[in-house]
Amino acid sequence: MTEDTRMAATHAANAYQKAGQARFREEVIAGGAPYVIAEAVTPHEIFHALDIPVISLPWYSAIISAKQLSPYYFGLMDKLGYHDGLPRYGSLPFMTTLDGDRDRAPYGGLPKPLMILERLRGDFGQKIGEQWARAFGGDVPLVSLDSSSLADLGSPWFDRNQHGWEELYGSDRLDFQVEQLKGVIALTEALTHRALDPEELRKVMHLVNQAGEQVDRAKRLIGGTKPVPVSLPEQLTNIMAATWNRGGQWAVDHLTAYCDEIEERIDKGYAICPNEKVRLLWVNNGLWFNTGFYRAFEESHGATFVWSMYSNFLSDGYRKYFDDGVDPLRALAARHISMNEQLHLPGWMAEWIVQQAKDYQCDGAVVLVPIGDRMSSFGTKICQLALEQAGIPTLELTASMVDSRLWDNDAMIAKVGRFIEERIAA
Amino acid sequence: MTGAEALARLTAAYDDRLGEARRRKAAGATIVGYFLNSVPVELIVAVGLDPVRLVGDPGRRASIADRYMEEYMDGEVRSIFGSMLTGDFDFADLVVIPRTSEVYLQLYYFLREMPRWEPDAPVPETYLFDLLQSPHWLTARWDESRMRSFAKRLETLGGRPVDDGALAEAIRLCNRLRSALQAASSLWRGETRLDGIDALKVIGAASVLAPEDAIAALDALAADPPEPLPSAPRLLLKGSPQSDPHVTALIEAAGGRVVAHDHVAGDPTFRALVAENDAPWEALAGHYQRHILGPRVHPQADQDAHFIALAQEAAIDGVIFFHDEWDDTLGWEYPDQRQLLEARGIPSLFLKRQPYFDPPAEDQRAAISDFLSQIAKVPA
Numbered sequence: 001m002t003e004d005t006r007m008a009a010t011h012a013a014n015a016y017q018k019a020g021q022a023r024f025r026e027e028v029i030a031g032g033a034p035y036v037i038a039e040a041v042t043p044h045e046i047f048h049a050l051d052i053p054v055i056s057l058p059w060y061s062a063i064i065s066a067k068q069l070s071p072y073y074f075g076l077m078d079k080l081g082y083h084d085g086l087p088r089y090g091s092l093p094f095m096t097t098l099d100g101d102r103d104r105a106p107y108g109g110l111p112k113p114l115m116i117l118e119r120l121r122g123d124f125g126q127k128i129g130e131q132w133a134r135a136f137g138g139d140v141p142l143v144s145l146d147s148s149s150l151a152d153l154g155s156p157w158f159d160r161n162q163h164g165w166e167e168l169y170g171s172d173r174l175d176f177q178v179e180q181l182k183g184v185i186a187l188t189e190a191l192t193h194r195a196l197d198p199e200e201l202r203k204v205m206h207l208v209n210q211a212g213e214q215v216d217r218a219k220r221l222i223g224g225t226k227p228v229p230v231s232l233p234e235q236l237t238n239i240m241a242a243t244w245n246r247g248g249q250w251a252v253d254h255l256t257a258y259c260d261e262i263e264e265r266i267d268k269g270y271a272i273c274p275n276e277k278v279r280l281l282w283v284n285n286g287l288w289f290n291t292g293f294y295r296a297f298e299e300s301h302g303a304t305f306v307w308s309m310y311s312n313f314l315s316d317g318y319r320k321y322f323d324d325g326v327d328p329l330r331a332l333a334a335r336h337i338s339m340n341e342q343l344h345l346p347g348w349m350a351e352w353i354v355q356q357a358k359d360y361q362c363d364g365a366v367v368l369v370p371i372g373d374r375m376s377s378f379g380t381k382i383c384q385l386a387l388e389q390a391g392i393p394t395l396e397l398t399a400s401m402v403d404s405r406l407w408d409n410d411a412m413i414a415k416v417g418r419f420i421e422e423r424i425a426a
Numbered sequence: 427m428t429g430a431e432a433l434a435r436l437t438a439a440y441d442d443r444l445g446e447a448r449r450r451k452a453a454g455a456t457i458v459g460y461f462l463n464s465v466p467v468e469l470i471v472a473v474g475l476d477p478v479r480l481v482g483d484p485g486r487r488a489s490i491a492d493r494y495m496e497e498y499m500d501g502e503v504r505s506i507f508g509s510m511l512t513g514d515f516d517f518a519d520l521v522v523i524p525r526t527s528e529v530y531l532q533l534y535y536f537l538r539e540m541p542r543w544e545p546d547a548p549v550p551e552t553y554l555f556d557l558l559q560s561p562h563w564l565t566a567r568w569d570e571s572r573m574r575s576f577a578k579r580l581e582t583l584g585g586r587p588v589d590d591g592a593l594a595e596a597i598r599l600c601n602r603l604r605s606a607l608q609a610a611s612s613l614w615r616g617e618t619r620l621d622g623i624d625a626l627k628v629i630g631a632a633s634v635l636a637p638e639d640a641i642a643a644l645d646a647l648a649a650d651p652p653e654p655l656p657s658a659p660r661l662l663l664k665g666s667p668q669s670d671p672h673v674t675a676l677i678e679a680a681g682g683r684v685v686a687h688d689h690v691a692g693d694p695t696f697r698a699l700v701a702e703n704d705a706p707w708e709a710l711a712g713h714y715q716r717h718i719l720g721p722r723v724h725p726q727a728d729q730d731a732h733f734i735a736l737a738q739e740a741a742i743d744g745v746i747f748f749h750d751e752w753d754d755t756l757g758w759e760y761p762d763q764r765q766l767l768e769a770r771g772i773p774s775l776f777l778k779r780q781p782y783f784d785p786p787a788e789d790q791r792a793a794i795s796d797f798l799s800q801i802a803k804v805p806a
């Protein structure tokens with residue numbers, strides 16, 4: 001066994017996540033307290049401010065996969081007639097309900113939630129949501145936030161979305177989104193007999209901005225330091241824990257400690273790959289089942305991944321500042337209204353990622369094109385062309401995000417190795 | 427016009443859609459092209475412009491499109507993207523893309539990027555029609571405001587301003603076209619006088635011709651119909667849009683007959699009329715929000731009730747589900763729909779993940795023949 005070189009912050013993040021899970025088990029599963037099932041790109045902040053736990057779909061899917069339960073649930077999907085081309089990963093939590101075996105599902109399965117909250121960006125969220133609500137017995141409301149679209153993508157979005165969001169996203173779209181959020185609040189209040197305190201929501205919104213500021217600080221530290229002081233898997237653990245728990249003081253404190261620790265590492269000259277020669281971007285979905293891949297090229301090529309989509313989206317994508325007197329709900333509306341465009345659509349995705357490559361001093365980019373989740377594959381070609389135009393060589397990897405058994409690790413390592421040798425080091 | 431002449435006029439318009447559109451353009455029309463069944467043609471008519479529905483073509487695949495668009499996009503959208511880049515739709519003064527399917531929204535954004543990468547491509551002017559379809563009051567309000575902005579945009583193309591009276595009149599005209607299609611549909615859904623290919627062509631032609639011309643031809647066809655066809659297993663084709671007849675042709679070559687097309691290029695395009703009341707904007711918004719077929723329209727149970735009603739009206743012997751290769755949406759409905767059919771003793775065949783370009787025709791034919799041979803009512 002090699003010694004554990006992980007950051008203290010990483011241990012703290014893991015411990016906090018564990019404690020959160022224990023609390024969920026105790027309060028919700030055993031104690032019957034209300035909770036909400038919500039898609040990732042939805043206003044969890046409302047529930048944070050009401051102190052109602054939120055189960056985020058990608059998070060629960062990840063737990064199911066980590067416990068090696070996905071093959072069982074995919075088998076169930078086959079049996080029920082859901083074809084094998086459907087984006088299945090995100091529907092694993094729904095399958096635990098259809099399966100009905102609470103002993104098999106992580107944490108004893110999801111009990112009946114207060115509501116299922118969807119944002120209708122793709123075409124199928126409402127289809128899954130309706131069937132899921134029915135599987136819970138039919139009396140669980142499906143709340144669907146509809147998603148309006150921008151006709152003109154003003155650019156660059158990341159310079160304009162933190163303060164200039166009213167203009168960037170459009171007042172009519174924001175009006176509509178605010179009205180939809182009011183509906184969510186009213187329903188939640190009616191179902192729980194709790195009242196959303198405006199001051200509490202304001203506080204939550206400020207805390208998310210503060211968390212984003214720390215993530216921005218991490219970006220400047222990591223992007224500006226060669227060789228890089230933090231591994232990508234550790235970046236992800238720390239940032240994701242804060243993202244899922246955004247809006248609490250913990251996220252701000254945790255990220256501050258995380259940045260302090262990065263600074264200490266820099267002061268001491270600590271590097272995860274002292275021999276660093278090549279810095280890489282990882283574009284698109286994370287390789288959650290194999291984060292070790294990000295570090296597989298350090299010894300062989302002095303190459304290390306320093307950035308992924310999640311490294312600083314909590315900074316660039318989430319922060320929404322608002323002046324005194326402005327309704328924090330409007331800032332919250334602005335947060336999710338175009339998230340999908342920012343991460344996955346040709347124009348906005350490409351311009352952001354090219355900027356990331358510059359900020360993190362990257363020499364090349366590996367672009368994952370996921371099979372079985374085509375929504376996340378759109379825009380990757382134009383993104384690659386834009387990176388190449390900016391002088392950043394790219395490599396495309398096509399892989400299933402659903403089934404780790406289809407990941408041929410040796411072949412993928414060989415491919416990335418060759419890419420580094422032929423297109424970057426040469 | 428005899429029935430035979432009318433049918434010839436309709437099938438010719440379908441077979442040479444682009445030629446038909448160019449002729450209308452040459453005769454002085456301002457053409458507003460649009461995709462899917464979710465763009466309010468009533469508004470285009472009300473401002474005095476000429477709507478033409480645009481579709482893909484499995485025989486048209488432009489390599490320039492593959493440079494930019496991922497292969498996981500619906501085949502028809504890739505074909506359309508290529509057509510937009512290579513000038514196939516150059517007759518259109520404006521092309522309207524509705525936000526009623528994710529891949530069409532993506533198509534819009536891809537097209538918006540093209541001036542940067544392909545500055546010389548003859549991409550027509552595009553307009554995103556941001557229609558949302560969640561069944562909520564707030565959404566209805568949003569949609570009505572989108573309708574009004576769309577009308578303003580159309581006015582800039584030389585149309586006249588739309589007042590309530592003009593809109594009500596356009597709604598009546600488009601309803602007459604839907605009613606004419608409903609009347610004509612007894613020629614395939616009832617005692618069969620048109621096969622499934624002709625049915626598809628008649629439906630498609632109604633979105634290419636000027637409404638008055640289409641109504642005249644449909645009325646003439648219904649008044650003087652062809653002779654009944656010999657009987658064959660009656661099938662409903664459901665799933666991904668079939669703007670092109672090749673799947674229907676395969677089914678009919680194997681001995682089946684498609685008597686109902688339950689997809690966005692088929693019978694549902696004329697299923698419901700727009701309410702003709704004194705609030706025309708609201709009626710129009712409500713119609714496109716909730717009463718048309720589309721992947722985002724819900725609740726699903728409503729859509730499935732329409733499916734079963736169509737199956738019953740057409741007295742079908744079986745259903746063929748046909749899904750595009752990269753379908754990530756319709757497959758979520760399929761298990762419920764299969765159950766509805768099983769409960770009624772209606773057999774079905776599921777052709778999932780079918781490629782749009784270069785389809786495996788032999789495998790498809792074999793699967794269809796096998797299915798037909800299992801249908802009890804196959805004539806000896």
Ligand code: SF4
Nearest residue numbers: 040041058340343376
């Ligand atoms: S990264 Fe994209 S696919 Fe993943 S949760 Fe965020 S928006 Fe959804």
Ligand code: SF4
Nearest residue numbers: 698716717718728732
């Ligand atoms: S059942 Fe049909 S007519 Fe009634 S609301 Fe639904 S789509 Fe409209």
